[in-house]
Amino acid sequence: MIKQKQVFEVLIDWYTPENGGRQHIPQHGVYYCTTEILHKHKINTWSIALEMNAMSPNEAEMWFLFDHDERHIHIGQLFNLLEGPRCVGQIMIQRLKDSD
Secondary structure, rough: OOOOOOOEEEEEEEOOOOOOOOOOOOOOEEEEEEEEEOOOOOOEEEEEEEEEEOOEEEEEEEEOOOOOHHOOOOOOEEEEEEEOOOEEEEEEEEEEEEOO
């Protein structure tokens, strides 16, 4: 049985270039990066995709690129957005998107 991907609606706080962020933030399409998640006092790095909201670059739909135990993800949880070792922003889980 193939597991259906779980999609989360998220808010994004993009860091300014002066604070290590991107020169230009993604405006539309899918943006791929990694994220750090603290679980049981251990930092896990997971690959994610963000489907950017063309009307609001601070909103997106997020899903994990590989199977993970999403039971540990909760509303209000914060994740760092990484490009390599550089943290370019932070996301906050707003809600679980309803399945279509």
